[in-house]
Amino acid sequence: MSEADCVTCGDSVALPEDAEVGEIVDCGSCGTELEVVGVDPAELAEAPDLAEDWGE
Amino acid sequence: MEVGLLYSRIRPDEKLLLTELRERGHEVHKVDVREATFGLDAPPEPLGQCDVVLDRCMATSRSRYAGRFADHYDVPVVNSPETAKLCSDKVETTLALSEAGIPTPETTVAFTTESALEAIEAFGYPCVLKPVVGSWGRLMAKLESRSAAEAVLEHKETLGHYEHSVFYVQQFVDKPGxxxxxxxxxxxxxxxxxxxxxxxxxxxxxxxxxxxxxxxxxxxxxxxxxxxxxxxxxxxxxxxxxxxxxxxxxxxxxxxxxxxxxxxxxxxxxxxxxxxxxxxxxxxxxxxxxxxxxxxxxxx
CATH class of the missing domain: 3.30.470.20 (ATP-grasp fold, B domain)
Structure with a gap:
């Protein structure tokens, strides 16, 4: 399991073993939605806001 | 086979598909449509080498255009752009279902707040006002009274994208919960x-x-x-x-x-x-x- 810093609060966020670039994880400390932008090394960015045309 | 996956967010659904594809030995090319560009002559790599492309874009607009470009490049895409066009717009879906003789809720489309209010009154209360593009139940309005209808219509006209002035009014179906x-x-x-x-x-x-x-x-x-x-x-x-x-x-x-x-x-x-x-x-x-x-x- 890898870890990366939350871009909002700086706390460490654990990523799942099978983390994928593009996946969303929540910071357990501040609750920010984070997007996995790298897995080797692990890197996080703030996830985009919900857009009106998102869905299925 | 080589499989392209168009995406902008990897949801659990995409992870399940990616895992299944990789476990079977397929080569998967994830294409983040926020980064890719789509020209007229050649597909962005590695799209062109794919045997099939799965359109898993969460944003409807991106899904529509990226899938259409894949089709333009003669790269097989699931789902087809024709299907995406029909499914991504509730008016198109309703017309397709109706034309195929499939039972679908009674629906009226209006283009002004005045005609939309007439349509709403014709249905009676409650009835439903839906955005033509949208998902997950967002921006759906169950209208219980004329005053509520007037308020929602005014908000849609004032605040919304032009698509919100395509008023999609539908009967309320009293489903069993x-x-x-x-x-x-x-x-x-x-x-x-x-x-x-x-x-x-x-x-x-x-x-x-x-x-x-x-x-x-x-x-x-x-x-x-x-x-x-x-x-x-x-x-x-x-x-x-x-x-x-x-x-x-x-x-x-x-x-x-x-x-x-x-x-x-x-x-x-x-x-x-x-x-x-x-x-x-x-x-x-x-x-x-x-x-x-x-x-x-x-x-x-």
Whole structure:
């Protein structure tokens, strides 16, 4: 399991073993939605806001 | 095979598909459509080398255009751009279902607040006002009175994108606290679930409780026909029961073309991702992708 810093609060966020670039994880400390932008090394960015045309 | 996956967010649904594809030894190329550009002459690499592309864009606008470009490059894409066009717009879906003779809620479209109010009054209260593009139950309004209708219409006209001035007014279907979701591959049902809530909206994304649903012949028939009406592919067909739970009449209110199935996968015994990839492999092997996806209304 890898870890990366939350871009909002700086706390460490654990990523799942099978983390994928593009996946969303929540910071357990501040609750920010984070997007996995790298897995080797692990890197996080703030996830985009919900857009009106998102869905299925 | 080499499989492209168009995405801008990897949801649990995409992870299930990616895992299944990789475990079978397929080479997967993830294409983040936020980074890719699409010109007229050549596909962005590695799209051009793919045997098939799965459109899993969560944003409808990106799905529509990226899928259309894949088709332009003669790269087989699931779902076809024709299917995406019909499913991503509620007006298009309603017309496709109606033209195929599939029961669907009574709907009126109006282009001004005045004519929309007339349509609403003609339905009576409650009735429903929906955005023509949107998902997960967002921006849906159950209108219980004229004053509420006037307020919602004014807000839509004032605050919204021009699409919000396409007023899609629909009868309120008094469903039995649940609706049904059938996931189909080229019309073949894979699995089905009910989605229950005390709220009038029963979307799984809005927190509805999901439970496996045993298909009856009528639901199966309607799911097949609804799939055919929009051109087939990997779809989520949504139905409501008329006349109470266990009734044998249904109405089809939605067909989803970038269908999420995490909740369905958890509710049923079927491994949805496995079944979907089985279907995809067979489809590619038969070289049928993109050639049998003609919407029913343009068939000769």
């Amino acid at each position: 649940r609706d049904l979701r059938v996931l189909t591959v080229d019309g073949e049902p894979v699995a089905a679930m009910s989605r229950s809530s005390d709220h009038w909206l029963t979307n799984a994304a809005a927190g509805a409780e999901t439970e496996s649903f045993e298909l009856d012949s009528e639901v199966e028939r309607l799911a097949r026909e609804a799939s055919e009406a929009v051109g087939g592919g990997l779809l989520g067909v949504d139905l409501m029961e008329l006349g109470g739970e266990g009734g044998d009449e249904y109405t089809v209110h939605e067909v989803n073309h970038t269908v999420e199935f995490k909740a369905l996968n958890a509710a049923v015994d079927v491994d949805v991702a496995t079944t979907v990839i089985d279907w995809l492999e067979a489809k590619v092997a038969d070289s049928e992708v993109g050639t049998d996806a003609t919407p029913a209304e343009v068939q000769p």
